[in-house]
Amino acid sequence: MVQKLRSFWRNALGRESFEDGMDAEMRFHLESRAADLERRGLSPEDAARQARLEFGSLEKQKDLARAGIGLRLLDEVVGDLRYALRTFVRQKGFTAAAVVTLALGIGANAAIFNLIDALMLRSLPVSRPGELLLLKLGSQKDLVGDPTFSYPMVQAVEAERDVFSGVAAFSGFGCSAGSGETLRRVPCAVVSGGFYETLGLVPAAGRLLARSDNQPGAPVGAVVSYGYWERQFGKSPAAVGQTLLVNGVPVTIVGVSPRGFAGANVGAAADLTIPIAAIDRLSPSGRPLLGKGNSWLRVLARLQPGVTEAQAAARLSADWPRIADASIDPQWPAFRKESVTGAVMRFEPGATGWTYLREIYVKPLSVLMTVVSLVLLIACANVASLLLARASARRKEIAVRMAIGAGRGRLVRQLLVESLALSLLGAACGIWIASSGANLLVNMISAGGLPIVFDLTPSWRILAFTTGIATATALLFGLAPALQATGFAAAAVLKEDLRTGTARLRLLPVLVTVQIALTLVLLIGAGLFVRTFRNLQLLDPGFRADGVLFVEFDRRLGGVPLTVLPGVRALPGVASATIATHTPLSGSTWSEAAVPAGQTLPERDNAVFIGAGPAFFSTLGIELVAGREFTERDAAHTPAVAIVNERYAETYFPGQNPVGRHLIATLNGQRDLEIVGVARNTYTRSLRGVPPRSVYVPYAQLTGMQFGNVVVRRTGATPNLPDELRRTLQPFVPTTPLEARPLPDQVAGTIVRERLLAALAASFGALALLLASVGVYGLLAYGVAQRTREIGIRMALGAERRKVIALVLRGARRSLVIGLAIGLPAALGASRWVESMLFGLKPTDPVAIGAAVVLLAAVAHLAAYVPALRASRVDPLVALRHE
Amino acid sequence: MAEQADLLRGTLDLLILKSVSLGPLHGYGVLLRIEQITQGAMQIEQGALYPALYRLEHQGLLASEWGTSDNNRRAKYYTLTAAGRKRFKEETESWNRTAAAMSLALKTRPSEM
Numbered sequence: 002m003v004q005k006l007r008s009f010w011r012n013a014l015g016r017e018s019f020e021d022g023m024d025a026e027m028r029f030h031l032e033s034r035a036a037d038l039e040r041r042g043l044s045p046e047d048a049a050r051q052a053r054l055e056f057g058s059l060e061k062q063k064d065l066a067r068a069g070i071g072l073r074l075l076d077e078v079v080g081d082l083r084y085a086l087r088t089f090v091r092q093k094g095f096t097a098a099a100v101v102t103l104a105l106g107i108g109a110n111a112a113i114f115n116l117i118d119a120l121m122l123r124s125l126p127v128s129r130p131g132e133l134l135l136l137k138l139g140s141q142k143d144l145v146g147d148p149t150f151s152y153p154m155v156q157a158v159e160a161e162r163d164v165f166s167g168v169a170a171f172s173g174f175g176c177s178a179g180s181g182e183t184l185r186r187v188p189c190a191v192v193s194g195g196f197y198e199t200l201g202l203v204p205a206a207g208r209l210l211a212r213s214d215n216q217p218g219a220p221v222g223a224v225v226s227y228g229y230w231e232r233q234f235g236k237s238p239a240a241v242g243q244t245l246l247v248n249g250v251p252v253t254i255v256g257v258s259p260r261g262f263a264g265a266n267v268g269a270a271a272d273l274t275i276p277i278a279a280i281d282r283l284s285p286s287g288r289p290l291l292g293k294g295n296s297w298l299r300v301l302a303r304l305q306p307g308v309t310e311a312q313a314a315a316r317l318s319a320d321w322p323r324i325a326d327a328s329i330d331p332q333w334p335a336f337r338k339e340s341v342t343g344a345v346m347r348f349e350p351g352a353t354g355w356t357y358l359r360e361i362y363v364k365p366l367s368v369l370m371t372v373v374s375l376v377l378l379i380a381c382a383n384v385a386s387l388l389l390a391r392a393s394a395r396r397k398e399i400a401v402r403m404a405i406g407a408g409r410g411r412l413v414r415q416l417l418v419e420s421l422a423l424s425l426l427g428a429a430c431g432i433w434i435a436s437s438g439a440n441l442l443v444n445m446i447s448a449g450g451l452p453i454v455f456d457l458t459p460s461w462r463i464l465a466f467t468t469g470i471a472t473a474t475a476l477l478f479g480l481a482p483a484l485q486a487t488g489f490a491a492a493a494v495l496k497e498d499l500r501t502g503t504a505r506l507r508l509l510p511v512l513v514t515v516q517i518a519l520t521l522v523l524l525i526g527a528g529l530f531v532r533t534f535r536n537l538q539l540l541d542p543g544f545r546a547d548g549v550l551f552v553e554f555d556r557r558l559g560g561v562p563l564t565v566l567p568g569v570r571a572l573p574g575v576a577s578a579t580i581a582t583h584t585p586l587s588g589s590t591w592s593e594a595a596v597p598a599g600q601t602l603p604e605r606d607n608a609v610f611i612g613a614g615p616a617f618f619s620t621l622g623i624e625l626v627a628g629r630e631f632t633e634r635d636a637a638h639t640p641a642v643a644i645v646n647e648r649y650a651e652t653y654f655p656g657q658n659p660v661g662r663h664l665i666a667t668l669n670g671q672r673d674l675e676i677v678g679v680a681r682n683t684y685t686r687s688l689r690g691v692p693p694r695s696v697y698v699p700y701a702q703l704t705g706m707q708f709g710n711v712v713v714r715r716t717g718a719t720p721n722l723p724d725e726l727r728r729t730l731q732p733f734v735p736t737t738p739l740e741a742r743p744l745p746d747q748v749a750g751t752i753v754r755e756r757l758l759a760a761l762a763a764s765f766g767a768l769a770l771l772l773a774s775v776g777v778y779g780l781l782a783y784g785v786a787q788r789t790r791e792i793g794i795r796m797a798l799g800a801e802r803r804k805v806i807a808l809v810l811r812g813a814r815r816s817l818v819i820g821l822a823i824g825l826p827a828a829l830g831a832s833r834w835v836e837s838m839l840f841g842l843k844p845t846d847p848v849a850i851g852a853a854v855v856l857l858a859a860v861a862h863l864a865a866y867v868p869a870l871r872a873s874r875v876d877p878l879v880a881l882r883h884e
Numbered sequence: 885m886a887e888q889a890d891l892l893r894g895t896l897d898l899l900i901l902k903s904v905s906l907g908p909l910h911g912y913g914v915l916l917r918i919e920q921i922t923q924g925a926m927q928i929e930q931g932a933l934y935p936a937l938y939r940l941e942h943q944g945l946l947a948s949e950w951g952t953s954d955n956n957r958r959a960k961y962y963t964l965t966a967a968g969r970k971r972f973k974e975e976t977e978s979w980n981r982t983a984a985a986m987s988l989a990l991k992t993r994p995s996e997m
Contacts, residue, residue: 004944004967022950026911026960027934029953033912034930036955057931065932069939 009071019072023063031056077411081418088419089426095391096423098775099384103427103471105768106380108434109373111467115439117366118462120268121359124352126261128201133351134310136300138344146347148355149296152277154328154341155193158300161320164313166305167199170298173269176283177737180246184738187229189247190264190271191280197224197258199303200265206230207241207256214255215276221283222255222276223247226264229272230257247273248283249736265301267356293330301351310348317346334604362446365758368835372526372765375519377470379772381477382512382519386776388420389509390783421472428471435467445757510816513773513780517820518827520766520773521857525828527759527766528849529839534759536841537752543683543692544585545622548576549744550723551584552730554709554737561709561733563614563701568729569711574719580614580700582708584744585621585685586751591708595643595666595674595696597653602667608649609685609693610666612708614700618644618680620714628660628678635699642699643674647682649694666696669704688751689840712744758838770857774864777813781868784812792872793880802873809872813865817858825850896928896936898979901964901972904946910959911937937962945971 012019031052038048056062067073089096124130136158137146150158155170170193178187194215202209205227214222223245225233234240244251252275263270277298280287289295304313317324325342399412554561561580569578583590592606617623618630626647635642643664650659664674674696682692700709711730715722723741730739749756785792792805800808832844842849903909903917915933918926940946945968953959964972 005942008942008944022960023934023938025958029910029957029959030912030915030930030934032957033953033955055930057929062931062934065935066938069935070942 005071012070012072013075016072023066027056027059027062078414078418081415082422084415085419085422089423092391095387099387099423100427100430102380102383102387102772102775103424104430104434105772106373106377107424107428107431107467107470108438109765109768110370110377110470111431111435112438112442113366113369113373114462114466115435116442117370119439120356120362120366121353122462123267125200125265125267125354126259130352131350132303133200133301134304134348135351135355136302137347137349138296139347140340140343140345144347146345147296148299150298150300151293151296151328152291152298153293154296154324155298155300157324157327158302159193159195161317161324162305164305164308164316165302167195167303169193169196169199169265169301170277171196171265171301172298173264173266173271174275174280176248176273176275178245178247178273180249180736184736186738187247187272188270189273189275190266191275191277193277193298196265196274199301202259202262205257205259206238207254209256209258210274210276215278217278219276219278221247221250221252221279223252224256224258224274225254226258226262226270226272226274227260228263228270245273246736247275250283252279252283265354266299267354268358269356293328294333299355301354313348314346336604358446361754364835364838365754368526368758368838369761371831372523372762375523376765376769376772379516379519379769379776382516383772383776383779384420384423385477386509386512386779388423389512390779417476424471425468428467431471432467442757442761445760446753509780509783510812513776513816514820514823516769516773516776517817517857517861518824520769521821521824521853522828522831523762523766523769524853524857525824525832525850526835527762528853529832529835529842529844529846530755530759530762532842532846532849533838533840534752534755537688537755540684540688540841542585542688542748543623543681546585546744546748548715549621549712550715550726550741551581551710551712551744551747552726552739552741553584553587554711554734554739561711565711565730565733566614569713569726572722572725572729574715574717574722576714576716577616577620578711578713579617579620580612581617581621581710581712582610582612582700582703583685584710584712584747585683586687586748587710588751589708590686590693593667593696595664598663598665598673600665602665602671606667607694608666609695610668611685611695611697612700612703613644613697617697617700617712620712622714623683624681626679626681627658628676630678631697631699636701639702641672641674641702642677644678644680644697645676646680646692646695646697648692649696650679652694664696666698668698674698688748713741755838755840770860773857774860777816777861777864778867780816781809781813781865782871785809785868785872788872789875789880792875793877796875797877797881805873805875806866806869809869810862810865813861813869817861821854821857825854828853894975895926896932897940898972898975899926899928900933900936900940901945901968901975904962904964905969905972908949908951908961908963910951910953910961912959914962940968944968 031049034052034055035045035048038051039045043051053059064073067076125133127133135148136150137148138150139146150170152170155168158165159168171190174189174191176187176189177184179185192210192215194210194212197209198211204224207224210222210224213219225240230236230240234243240254241256243254245254246252252273258274263272264274275283277291280290290297304310308316321344322342325344329338329341402412403409563580566578566580569575591610591612593608593610594602594604594606595608595610596602613631615631615633615635618625625644628644631642631644643666645653645659645664653659654662659676659679662676664676665671666674668674680695680697683695684692685695686693711726713722713726726741727739792808795808796802796805828850829845836844899918899922900914903914903921906917906921909917911933914937915928915930918928937946941948941962944965946962947965947968948960948962950958951961
């Protein structure tokens with residue numbers, strides 16, 4: 002077999018020398034034979050003639066020789082390909098329709114798959130990624146586990162040297178680099194000392210961080226990413242050893258990480274990587290992160306050679322008391338201690354690193370993948386019917402070719418080559434669509450949140466995937482028409498009068514029905530997602546985001562001084578300004594325990610707290626139901642006050658007016674607060690679910706507060722306001738670049754997922770609708786063309802135009818009704834799968850379903866009407882004389 | 885010419901292998917050698933020779949090399965490969981078995997039934 006392949010390729014590639022050799026060899030034979038014959042007494046001419054006669058046809062022998070070694074097949078396939086391309090050029094309309102249909106189908110699939118690949122499937126560019134495990138902390142009940150660890154626990158796990166050969170802990174970390182004009186925010190990561198060693202990376206320059214760097218008091222060193230090295234230092238080797246100001250602290254660049262590696266946190270490329278132990282020097286708020294109370298690190302680990310996961314789990318559980326002891330703060334309440342002592346270590350494959358995006362986008366992406374697969378199916382059905390209609394138009398051509406001796410296999414092969422070429426053309430265009438589409442998707446996901454950086458260069462996976470789809474498509478739609486077109490005896494068709502239209506295609510209406518059913522599923526899905534997004538957009542969050550700008554101060558700054566407010570209020574275009582520890586829907590909240598005075602404080606936090614400055618409620622447009630708002634008079638030395646929201650009031654003061662009552666809360670120990678007002682409920686965590694019970698306390702009365710935002714309501718169109726805000730506030734924080742962001746963007750950021758789904762589901766629904774209408778049009782146009790004579794006779798016999806139109810429409814209506822009947826239950830089944838992603842409506846939402854059915858029926862009728870109208874304009878005389 | 889036997893399927897391949905096993909030959913030489921060793925009893929269609937040679941080479945049973953012929957012309961010479969030698973041996977044995985069985989069968993007389 003190998004020998005044959007080698008021989009085939011040698012001859013196929015060295016085709017010219019093969020042909021020359023064969024020719025020379027046979028000529029030598031003829032000449033030798035002629036010479037022998039001459040020796041026997043024939044004249045030179047007679048001898049040459051005799052030799053040729055004995056040998057037979059030179060070309061025939063050559064052809065037989067080629068066939069013997071498989072070269073003839075190659076010649077035939079090349080011929081088929083050339084023939085196919087000629088056909089494509091001749092039938093530009095057909096080719097364009099088929100290629101565009103396929104390109105959209107394949108492109109959509111590749112784009113979504115590209116994202117799935119980047120997010121979930123691609124291994125980290127590290128050595129032996131398959132060995133990496135992602136550690137998770139579960140319990141006897143919690144089989145999934147949580148992938149966050151405190152630093153002391155990471156250190157305790159690192160000490161398990163007989164279980165793990167390496168432990169790599171990491172987390173993203175916001176920091177700024179440079180000073181003055183060059184001050185920039187830089188995405189950073191902090192890593193444990195064994196991070197690079199565990200991943201087995203080789204530096205592009207300098208060295209990578211080692212355990213000795215991750216010691217308290219060690220000089221702070223940083224590894225820069227290859228991209229940062231390229232952008233900031235032009236890949237200069239002199240970058241290593243330079244000092245960089247990070248958060249105003251001098252940090253030495255020790256080396257450059259290898260190209261293509263930007264951290265184990267997929268989607269959040271880190272340009273600077275710093276040891277965990279240095280975090281308290283880079284940020285005052287970093288110190289608590291080194292303590293036991295914060296679980297914030299993700300951990301990848303490699304087992305010791307020869308240790309299985311089961312053995313590792315057993316050894317860890319035997320050693321768990323020691324690990325738990327190192328990770329538990331004796332002051333913790335009992336339930337919290339138990340959550341650590343009762344924990345069980347779980348392992349997950351870690352080859353693909355970790356990203357929070359995965360949890361968020363797994364479901365939407367699998368929904369989208371299903372959607373685009375359906376689109377591809379519809380596209381395939383479309384191309385299939387295009388090919389089918391064309392193949393049947395070519396029945397005579399095929400019948401003639403069979404009659405003059407072409408084998409059935411030969412014809413099937415030719416049709417297959419044709420469709421394969423078509424789908425590869427489509428795939429090539431599709432890859433182009435995919436690469437631009439995937440970038441668009443990442444931009445959509447990134448909107449409003451952290452910038453997401455993905456390496457979207459198409460990998461071999463995507464190439465294999467698209468080519469796979471293309472080939473499968475070719476087989477799917479190429480074979481059916483090919484077999485149907487050749488599945489009859491040549492003589493029967495030659496004799497058959499094509500004008501009678503007796504030979505109708507049974508497959509065509511089936512394909513259109515399938516298209517209708519699939520399109521209905523997609524349209525209903527699109528309706529559900531669009532309405533979910535609209536519901537979230539129209540939801541009253543309890544505050545008015547329009548016209549609100551905010552500037553977030555870095556948490557390490559110890560809060561925002563209230564003295565900034567007069568300057569901000571004096572800016573032109575500022576209607577009101579305030580300070581708040583948290584802005585709504587920022588993704589971070591602060592919770593404490595708070596109950597009416599006299600009750601015991603619960604162990605767990607039970608209310609969301611927000612530290613609010615003067616005019617907080619008017620600036621954010623949160624209505625007060627009772628009492629007053631915070632003012633300048635609520636200062637550090639005045640009595641401690643609070644404002645609660647309606648939900649809190651209903652829970653703890655049912656049926657009473659809480660104004661004037663007292664709360665106790667865990668603020669620096671226990672503190673007594675007098676309730677001075679009741680505010681409307683606001684969605685501070687998420688737009689879904691119920692607004693949390695909230696307690697607002699004056700910003701000026703907080704101590705040790707690390708969060709701070711300056712929040713401003715603008716009067717109208719003041720385009721310079723963001724810049725002016727930044728300029729006014731920057732002097733207070735020279736080491737951090739500030740940025741004024743519109744609150745509506747932050748709100749929109751929380752429904753990015755829904756927006757993505759709504760936009761894509763709607764686009765794909767529209768695409769499916771377009772394809773299905775082309776399918777309906779094609780079916781009827783073909784049918785009308787086939788039945789021109791029949792229609793002509795009917796009209797000659799006095800059929801009215803209206804009747805003819807109805808006759809043609811009837812054909813479409815059948816496919817439509819059957820398609821809807823199949824599609825509706827399918828859609829209902831599918832929508833249950835996405836129920837958890839919907840908001841404010843049920844999967845059986847009558848509006849979405851009704852709209853989809855009406856839209857599809859209307860478009861299908863419109864598509865059917867064009868050929869119907871054409872049929873009604875058939876001139877009986879022309880039709881009957883036709884051919 | 886003496887009586888000609890129809891070339892059975894596979895016989896041509898076996899004859900080519902036999903001829904080449906006696907020493908390297910060019911295509912025309914194979915033809916002459918077959919005529920010689922069959923003493924003219926088997927005459928093969930000249931044209932059919934080349935498809936067979938190419939097929940055997942494709943299967944790796946023959947190897948070829950360009951060389952110089954007796955009359956000082958460039959000619960393609962065929963030799964047996966190791967695989968060819970093995971196949972030749974197997975085919976010969978199989979042929980002999982068949983031939984022996986056939987001849988035994990054809991010699992059968994009514995009295996021996």
